[in-house]
Amino acid sequence: KNNERILEELSEEYIKIKENKVNIENIIQKHSNNLYEINIELIRTVESYAEKKKSRDEKYKEVISITRGEDTLVLISNIDEEINRITYQEEKNKKILEEQKIEYERVTSLKSNLAGVLYIEKEEYETQQNQLNQLLKDNKFESINEVKRSSLDLDYIRKIQDEIMHYDDEINIAQLKYKELKEKLCGRRIDKEKFKSLKNNINIIHEELIKIKEKISRKNNKLLNLEKSLDRVDEINKDLDKINKDIKLLEELKDVVKDKQFVEYMSISRLMDICENASNRLAFITNGRYNLEFDKKLNFIVRDNFNNRAIRTIDTLSGGELFLTSLALAIGFSSQIQLKGNSILEVLFLDEGFGTLDDKTLKQTIKSLEEIYSKNLSIGIISHIKDLKVYIPAKIIVTSPTEKEGSKIKLEYN
Known part of the structure; x- marks a missing residue:
């Protein structure tokens, strides 16, 4: 009876060990699932980090391409002045264009009136041209242009030409800058508040990036702890297998050595x-x-x-x-x-x-x-x-x- 009682106690202990084994297997499965979820979350975090880094780099490049390394406040002030000047020049040119349109319409109406006069004037022109040629010949001039050149000072002519070229260059540069800024703005207007908001967003992105790096570091530490736990579970399973074999052997030996059993x-x-x-x-x-x-x-x-x-x-x-x-x-x-x-x-x-x-x-x-x-x-x-x-x-x-x-x-x- 004592042996049977010991056998029942060993059987109950064996059942508890089996239940413990099942619990350990459930824990292993739970850790495996957690590890899988952590891996998925880690992949998502890395992808999110890559996307945010890409967005930050694009915004940073956009800012650099706009500022070209210059001080942003000075650049904004210059842009505002340039926009105001171009806007003023544009309004002025619009007025001139309207006046020229009115003049063009007037000239067009006169053109039809002058078409009939042109023939008479042409005949008179030919007569005067013949007279002019005779006068040029008499005064030893080769052409009317030579007469005109002779009538103006050469330095004055060069000065006027330089002013005209300088004005044309300024117009071309202003038009190019205006076109470039208009393409970059895409219909938007840049003010100081908007630029300050953009700068704050860049700082926020930097802070989020630091937090993500810290989170990744914590996840890596947690992953290392889980891997250590899994290694420990493997060791426990090996010990459990050894214990189960020993228990089975003890049970068999116990049954064999029983009196008349x-x-x-x-x-x-x-x-x-x-x-x-x-x-x-x-x-x-x-x-x-x-x-x-x-x-x-x-x-x-x-x-x-x-x-x-x-x-x-x-x-x-x-x-x-x-x-x-x-x-x-x-x-x-x-x-x-x-x-x-x-x-x-x-x-x-x-x-x-x-x-x-x-x-x-x-x-x-x-x-x-x-x-x-x-x-x-x-x-x-x-x-x-x-x-x-x-x-x-x-x-x-x-x-x-x-x-x-x-x-x-x-x-x-x-």
Whole structure:
């Protein structure tokens, strides 16, 4: 009794260790899931960091391209002055353009009036041109241009030309700057407040970048801790496997060294083989629904796989299910006798029980019997079920006696 009590304590300890193992496996799975989520979050953080860095670099390049390294406040002031000057010049040019349009319309109207006068004036022009040519010849001038050049001072002419060229250059430069600034602004206006807001946004992005780097560092530390935990879990699993092997060995040794328990130990070992064989047979016949086991008191029990693997006692089975269980167990015993016995088992008789089976279960049962049939083992079925005749190749038909004659026996083959 003391040994049995110790055995029960060891069994309870073994169950607790198994439960602890399951808990550790759940913890491992939980850490694995956390590690997976951390990896995903790390990837997202890196991608977010890359996108924000790219956005910051683009904005920084945009600011540099606008300022060109100059002081932003001075540049803004110069841009404002330049915009005001260009705006003023544009308004002035618009007024001039309007005046020129009015003048153009006036000239156009005069053109039609002068078209008729042109012919007369042309004739007069030719007459005057002839007179002019005669005068140039008389005064020893080659052309009218020579006369005009002679009428102006050369320095004065150069000064006027320089002023014209300088004015044209300033107009071209102003137009280019105006076009460049207009393209960069895209319809926007840059003021001091907006530029200050842009600068603040850059500072905020820098601060967010520092926070992201710190967050990545914390995540990396957490990841290292998780990896250490996983390594520790692996070590615990190895220790647990070793403990389980030691417990199993101790249990076997304990059963062996018990007083007068060695035979029981061998019997249980053999019963486990028989039960496993019968369980596989029962699972095949019942389409995987039932498995046969035995409890601590060596009572046979059935595990119902279609009902959350619930454990059922034999007395809860129906008549057909009980027959199938008994058949599977009988086949298991016969297999062990064939393998281990000194005497050859030549015939296995099954008496009734088939009437409680449906057609599908009956076919699977017959198929299971056909698998164990061999030259050294014959299977006899005693039954009143006529449907069995289809499956049995050789039959002994027994006719009940009457008042006139006794029982009759007839051989029948398929």
